[in-house]
Amino acid sequence: MGAWWDWPAWKLLGLVVLAVGLARRWPTGPVVLSAGIVTAGLAGLPLVGGEARAGILDTLGKAFVENRVITLYLLTLPAIGLAERLGLHAVMARLMGRLTRVSLAQVLVGFQAARVAMGALGLRLQGHVAFGRPIVAPMAAAALPQPSPARAAEAKAAVAAAENYGNFFGQNLFPASAGCLLVAGVMKGAGYPVDVVKLSLCALPIVLVSLGLAAIQFARLERQLRRAGDQSTEPPAGDAGHG
Amino acid sequence: MADGASLIARAIAHPATLETAFALIGALLWGYAVQAACDRRRPKRWPAAAYWLLLGLLFGFGAWLPYWVAGLLVVALVGIEAAGGVRLQATPAPSGESSAPRGWRALCPVLMIPTATFAIAGLAALSGGDVGRGAVVGLAVGGVVAVGVALPSGRFSGQAALEAGRRLTEDIGPLHLLPQLLASLGLLFTAAGVGSLLADAVGGLVPRGSATGAAVAYFLGMTLFTALLGNSFAAFSVITTGVGVPLVIAPFGLDPAFVAILGLTAGSCGTLATPMAANFNLLPVGLYGLSDNYAVIRLQWRLAAALWLAHVVVFSLFVRPW
Numbered sequence: 001m002g003a004w005w006d007w008p009a010w011k012l013l014g015l016v017v018l019a020v021g022l023a024r025r026w027p028t029g030p031v032v033l034s035a036g037i038v039t040a041g042l043a044g045l046p047l048v049g050g051e052a053r054a055g056i057l058d059t060l061g062k063a064f065v066e067n068r069v070i071t072l073y074l075l076t077l078p079a080i081g082l083a084e085r086l087g088l089h090a091v092m093a094r095l096m097g098r099l100t101r102v103s104l105a106q107v108l109v110g111f112q113a114a115r116v117a118m119g120a121l122g123l124r125l126q127g128h129v130a131f132g133r134p135i136v137a138p139m140a141a142a143a144l145p146q147p148s149p150a151r152a153a154e155a156k157a158a159v160a161a162a163e164n165y166g167n168f169f170g171q172n173l174f175p176a177s178a179g180c181l182l183v184a185g186v187m188k189g190a191g192y193p194v195d196v197v198k199l200s201l202c203a204l205p206i207v208l209v210s211l212g213l214a215a216i217q218f219a220r221l222e223r224q225l226r227r228a229g230d231q232s233t234e235p236p237a238g239d240a241g242h243g
Numbered sequence: 244m245a246d247g248a249s250l251i252a253r254a255i256a257h258p259a260t261l262e263t264a265f266a267l268i269g270a271l272l273w274g275y276a277v278q279a280a281c282d283r284r285r286p287k288r289w290p291a292a293a294y295w296l297l298l299g300l301l302f303g304f305g306a307w308l309p310y311w312v313a314g315l316l317v318v319a320l321v322g323i324e325a326a327g328g329v330r331l332q333a334t335p336a337p338s339g340e341s342s343a344p345r346g347w348r349a350l351c352p353v354l355m356i357p358t359a360t361f362a363i364a365g366l367a368a369l370s371g372g373d374v375g376r377g378a379v380v381g382l383a384v385g386g387v388v389a390v391g392v393a394l395p396s397g398r399f400s401g402q403a404a405l406e407a408g409r410r411l412t413e414d415i416g417p418l419h420l421l422p423q424l425l426a427s428l429g430l431l432f433t434a435a436g437v438g439s440l441l442a443d444a445v446g447g448l449v450p451r452g453s454a455t456g457a458a459v460a461y462f463l464g465m466t467l468f469t470a471l472l473g474n475s476f477a478a479f480s481v482i483t484t485g486v487g488v489p490l491v492i493a494p495f496g497l498d499p500a501f502v503a504i505l506g507l508t509a510g511s512c513g514t515l516a517t518p519m520a521a522n523f524n525l526l527p528v529g530l531y532g533l534s535d536n537y538a539v540i541r542l543q544w545r546l547a548a549a550l551w552l553a554h555v556v557v558f559s560l561f562v563r564p565w
Contacts, residue, residue: 011435011436011440012440014432014435014437015437015481018428018477018481019471019472022472022473022474022477022519023471023519025521027325028421029320029324029325029420029424030321030325032421032424032428033317033318033424035428036427036428036431036432039431039435039437040431040434042435043434043435043437045431045434045435049311055311056314057310057315057318058310058311058314059310059314059427059430059431059434060314060317060431061309061310061311061312061315061317062310062313062430063423063426063427063429063430063431064301064305064313064317064423064424064426064427065301065305065306065308065310067422067423067426067427068265068268068302068305069261069379070422070423071268071302071419071420071422071423072268072379072383073382073386074271074272074412074419075264075267075268075271075382075386076356076382076386076389077386077407077408077412078271078386078390078404078405078408079352079353079355079356079386079389079392079393079404080352080389080407080411081404081407081408082352082390082393082394082397082399082403082404082407083349083350083352083389083393084407085397085399085403085407086348086349086352086393086397087349088349088350088353091347121354121356121357122356122360122382123353123356123357128523128527128530132527132530133527133530137531153531153532153534153535153538154538156531156532156533157527157531157533157535157538157539157541157542158542159531160527160528160530160531161515161539161543161546163527164514164515164524164539164543165515165543165546168508168511168514168515168523169511172504172507172508174357174360175360175364175374175375175378176360176378176381176382179476179507180504181379181422182422182426182476182479182480182507183503183504184375185426186429186479186480186483186484186503187483187488187499187500189426189430189433189484190433190483190484190488192488192492192499192503194499194503195373195374195375195500196374196375196378197364197375197378198375198500199500199503202498202500202501202504202505203504203508205561206508206550206554206557209550209553209557210550213546213549213550213553217542217545217546221542
């Protein structure tokens with residue numbers, strides 16, 4: 001009774017394992033798993049439970065099997081892979097090139113909106129690698145009148161930001177996205193089952209706000225970069241190694 | 244007509260429908276296993292084959308395995324992955340992108356996926372069934388139909404489809420099991436009582452009787468914990484079971500779907516502002532050739548801060564109108 005090992009907060013060591021492990025970039029799977037096992041072990045859960053009490057392995061297996069639906073997208077990957085061999089990225093690039101070609105802010109907002117649309121359609125594509133770097137970043141740099149290396153880098157950083165904004169918030173608009181399915185799984189486990197279509201609708205306000213705020217941010221960035229371009233005596237880009 | 248509608252609704256809701264999709268995934272993964280086992284150029288082909296075999300077993304037969312066996316399989320999978328058993332090998336990509344992009348032919352299969360998802364979700368809605376279930380079934384159907392469209396249009400073999408799918412799955416890498424692992428973590432934390440412990444700790448800080456105050460604490464917890472972990476999914480299972488449900492949703496009877504999705508996106512605000520989310524915020528630095536490591540985060544944290552405040556506004560407008 002009251003011994004130091006009875007302190008209930010020892011279980012929180014699992015959280016420490018999680019935070020330290022992810023911070024040190026240890027492999028994610030083992031970190032998550034050991035965080036769970038440490039916590040459950042400190043809470044006195046048996047390895048294999050019986051009738052009365054669930055064990056660690058039971059809980060793990062049950063949660064995994066019941067949440068298989070989160071990884072249902074594995075079934076869509078062969079088709080996406082085949083489409084990539086048919087030239088999916090080139091087609092997307094052509095479409096996107098047609099979408100946006102005027103000012104820097106328009107390029108950025110157009111890219112973000114395109115990524116939101118892809119997310120809403122459930123197209124899981126790696127935006128930085130597939131579009132950001134090869135297509136949109138050169139477009140963004142070219143949209144500046146006299147791009148110095150520093151200003152071109154600012155524009156490219158904004159492309160990366162636009163990709164993240166569009167990807168993070170847009171994907172929730174697809175009811176069968178991993179995010180919506182995870183939310184549904186966790187909420188079901190917590191005793192509040194929710195509908196994934198409702199989830200995707202509830203995600204809409206934040207998507208719209210994120211597009212509006214980003215439009216403001218990108219317009220301000222463009223004005224700032226243009227003003228700096230008018231005043232600067234920096235040499236023009238092109239002779240500056242990276243880019 | 245009404246009979247047809249109820250038949251559709253029942254077919255979508257029937258457990259066997261989803262089990263069939265899982266069995267298909269199991270078969271697909273076993274296909275990957277055979278392919279990995281037969282690939283003599285692959286240095287670690289047996290661990291990879293074992294990985295896909297066990298994962299396929301979990302998907303195809305998960306509903307019939309005792310839970311502790313399934314748990315053991317999960318531990319084995321994580322072990323194989325940690326030992327580098329499924330790391331992508333540098334085998335040359337076969338042909339890669341074909342030289343001449345074939346326009347809409349490349350887009351067609353990919354568009355089949357959302358088309359089927361929304362069509363079957365719509366059917367479920369019209370027939371009075373569960374829309375969310377319809378969307379999930381539609382995603383599975385879409386994946387299968389899309390392969391069916393892609394195979395003839397590129398004259399691909401089934402082998403090529405397996406190869407393409409395995410390559411993408413390996414590209415996603417260790418992350419592809421993470422959401423499921425995190426859901427398990429949430430359940431383990433709940434079983435261990437971490438949730439109530441966190442709720443007690445945060446509960447002392449939250450003003451009593453204020454739904455908005457509780458929601459602010461929940462959103463803040465999601466943002467900070469996500470920034471710490473670099474992963475909003477991981478934060479979601481912990482903070483929502485510990486704070487969101489017991490302190491926000493349950494006591495005030497608020498709409499669980501709206502509060503939960505706001506919690507998730509409040510977490511995404513944290514993702515935007517942290518170097519811990521390296522693959523989103525630091526990887527582009529190298530990829531785009533930027534000289535400043537924090538160039539992307541410097542832009543993103545400002546938007547994240549404004550967007551975070553928008554969460555409180557949206558909450559007060561839609562979830563808890565005055």
